[in-house]
Amino acid sequence: MLRDDDLALLTRPLYAFLTVAPRGDRWPAPRPVWFEVGAGGDLEMFSLPDAPKLDRLREQPRASVVVAAPVGEPEHWVSVEGAVTLHEQGGFELAARLADRYYDMREAKNRALVEEWRTAGVVRIVLRPERVNRFSL
Template identity: 75%
Template sequence: MLSLDGKVIVQRTVWQDDIGFLAVRNPQRSQALRRQGEFALGRTTIDLMFHDEDRALLARPLYAFLTVAPRSERWPAPRPVWFELTQDGDLQMFSLPDAPKLDRLRKHPRASVVVAAPPGEPEHWVSVEGSVTLRDEGGAELAARLAERYYDMSDPSHQKLVDEWCAGGVIRIVVHPEVVNRYSA
């Protein structure tokens, strides 16, 4: 038996005359346990972590505000970024390889991301905290895909900028949600 509520995973095993229990706090922090829970429940992480209205908000071309560990003499300072929600329920964005945030993410691979509905709409926001993976592969493709979502690519200056990003190398930042908070009016 396996149950997953986003905070605890409990597995009961019966072997001959013994019954064993395993309880793990915050199973979403372990990719292997996340996948085991998804398989057992027939649900994906995206279904477990995000509500329908969250996924609708995250599918829109809104800015996300990414916060990483600051340098020692500074306070955390969110940065607006383009992003997309993956099929696995992760949030991904990209950065140029010389960006200071990448050094801080290598040292402290955790981040938070906030996405909010714009003014004039009912209040709705989603906040995600989680571990981060930096990937060299897929960055250029992600940058080009997000440029299509956020830019008017018929403008030659936009295409030139995206080409420059991709030629210089682009790092993909993947945030694996561990905690999701939300508000919807």
């Protein structure tokens, strides 16, 4: 479902904007998240266990993610929609891998934050693509 040009964008250390179903009369509110593309083409993210988005994903296990190239590059974005599963296993390992990708782990404050995630435990969010939209110049 993901094409080579999608993967070229999605394997870069960019932010994804995750949108889940809102509650009540609220509007959808995308949140920036770190992510990686799993071996099967799923998008994997993580969250602290008390995050409101996890409650909403338990109620409606569907989400969308948008990733775009930064300003200054030719326009290129990928939007992925699909079913979501939540996993207690593998969350910290994913978070630690992503911290190495997105943070300078030589900095003590970043290492301390990753250790907080280990202590708190993190949930792995897996989005299985069902629909992909894209644009590139």
